[in-house]
Amino acid sequence: MTAEGGTPHGHGDPTTEPTTPAHRPTADRTTSRDVARAAGVSQATVSLVLGDKWRGRVSERTADSVRALARELGYRPNLAARNLRLGRTRTALLVVPALTNEFFARVHAGAAHAAAEHSVGVVLYPSPDGIGPARDPFDSARAAVDGIIASSMAANALATLRGGGLPLVMLDSDPLRSDAAATVNLDIADGMRRTAEHLLALGHRRFAHIAAGIDSWTFHVRAEALATAVHQAPDATLRTEPTALGVTEGRAAAERALSGPGPRPTALVCDDDLIAAGACKAARRLGLRVPDDLSITGFDDLSLATALEPELTTVRLPAAAVGEAGIRALIAVLDGRAPEPTELPGELVVRDSTAPPPADR
Amino acid sequence: MTAEGGTPHGHGDPTTEPTTPAHRPTADRTTSRDVARAAGVSQATVSLVLGDKWRGRVSERTADSVRALARELGYRPNLAARNLRLGRTRTALLVVPALTNEFFARVHAGAAHAAAEHSVGVVLYPSPDGIGPARDPFDSARAAVDGIIASSMAANALATLRGGGLPLVMLDSDPLRSDAAATVNLDIADGMRRTAEHLLALGHRRFAHIAAGIDSWTFHVRAEALATAVHQAPDATLRTEPTALGVTEGRAAAERALSGPGPRPTALVCDDDLIAAGACKAARRLGLRVPDDLSITGFDDLSLATALEPELTTVRLPAAAVGEAGIRALIAVLDGRAPEPTELPGELVVRDSTAPPPADR
């Protein structure tokens, strides 16, 4: 029990040399203590100087010398030790379905940008988009984090996320039934309504909704908003063709919608730009010209929208702003402030894939 | 020095209750010691059991009880503490230009996948694609990492990366002049050669290279390989039109190439699919049909390639495999094994944007 009487440790060699402590727990990097030794001060002083808390406690000369030596020795603070000591990491975990979806890549870019401005880090957990219980994000990310920002589309990871007891900011999820500490939403309904009104104003009355068949709030909102807006014109009809996400899938769904029974729709409203790209291919395959014979709209305004010919009329969503707002909200929560709930507007971008419907027979 | 005789600490209250140590360094999560107390064992035992090193040292009954309590109390190991103790983090830093480039999003996906299989994490440093000294990746990523995987296109961050003293795996960089611990390369030259041979076989002789004007190894290789392959046909001509990356930029460059002096090229070889998409738009704008009047090829095989009409003939690069190989190489280096240098092949995917040239006048 007493620590007196001989070193209880195995390699009780009182030389200053460490002599490789037999299991080498650390890569031999310079520590703040090394800098301290070199500067002839205590480790605490180094910590004060480098932490910029030295004013009035350390002389300017000493501070300068410490800084110089730190640079010279290539000192880099050990993040693990710092995080342990402080009990926080200044790091956020961003949970999204997949970055190959450009929308989420942009969300990440916005988050990374805003985070950098606050000296905060972002680590990513791309929730495997298949279903299944998903690996534990906390294990997979393997980085200690202070809070979580999660897209509602990463649904399969959400259950696990709850358990962590960490502050959670939800992106684009139902604000009513969310137990998150904060939410950042997109005004999806408004975007869809504007799309419908644009098409109605052009004279369209026969609509088909090529709808992402995904049980996610954002897509429910799209369907509902479209239906509501379309039916403001009493003679308008709307049929819905569900599809998985993706160009090929969208093409198949659009072909079904265009070759179904009854009069052919003159406008295809697609749940995202990839589906819209597929719809364009379907149109061409059926010998329909876009936009003369058929109008097509997308959603998201990915770079794809302007790469296509004709360029897509679509709703531009401020993806980067979503990421930024997510970071800001999380920081607010972590600082104990109440984050204002955010709702970001979309914007209808009219390009070349919409036009008045062909003259009816 | 002796621990006897009264607690030297300020709030010397010998109760077991911590009574909030005045600055609350840690969020009050369950620690392994809490689990130990609940199970009536020592913290060391908890560590053994949960670290799966208990066989032959702890009875099965005790181990079960510890595991049950850990789950019940919602115990999650403190990664910062673990990392500090072990001196490693089982985390890799992936440095890429930007994830909005689908190619790098796929690289990341591959890396994340391979990493997860080895219980390793990946954190991302998207090097701001502008030039400039870039923030310190180690600071920005804010996560302690064991090693780095960097794309050669994240050039502006590379200098800083060197300083860290961490193992570095380079992706798609010049293997000859690289001081990296390992390299993972794509056989870009082969892909470009196949493209040229495909076009030559179709009968093309007048080529234009819409070339990414970026000082990066991968693009130098493309230019060189294309020139070499094209000039195997003695009557072939090749002009080069540099461009920035992106659809709009590619369109402008293609327009220059098509409207320049001399006979018009019949084949446009583009350095990536985005540029190729721009080239398609340029062709349409000039009244040229693809592929009847003009053949166009891309590079990368992004999802864009099949979204376009006509679908692009392009070189499919195994982006995900690059990420996977990067992780594997890094793990090998960290384990002290010598990683075999990897060179991954591309594959020419012939689609609808290439055809024999129009009959010459």
Added chain:
DNA sequence: CCCCGAACGTTATACGTAACACCTCGGGCG
């Protein structure tokens, strides 16, 4: 002459974990 308060640092922890070196105890064996 003495105490005081700046100025300038230092000492001592504590964070939570993993690994090592010890303990203890009952039984088998020579």
Added chain:
DNA sequence: CGCCCGAGGTGTTACGTATAACGTTCGGGG
């Protein structure tokens, strides 16, 4: 009987950092 052995643990330490609490010197005012 004495001794060792293995099973089943415990005590202690160290990782590198940040900070609260505590010295120590020195010039000056009362």
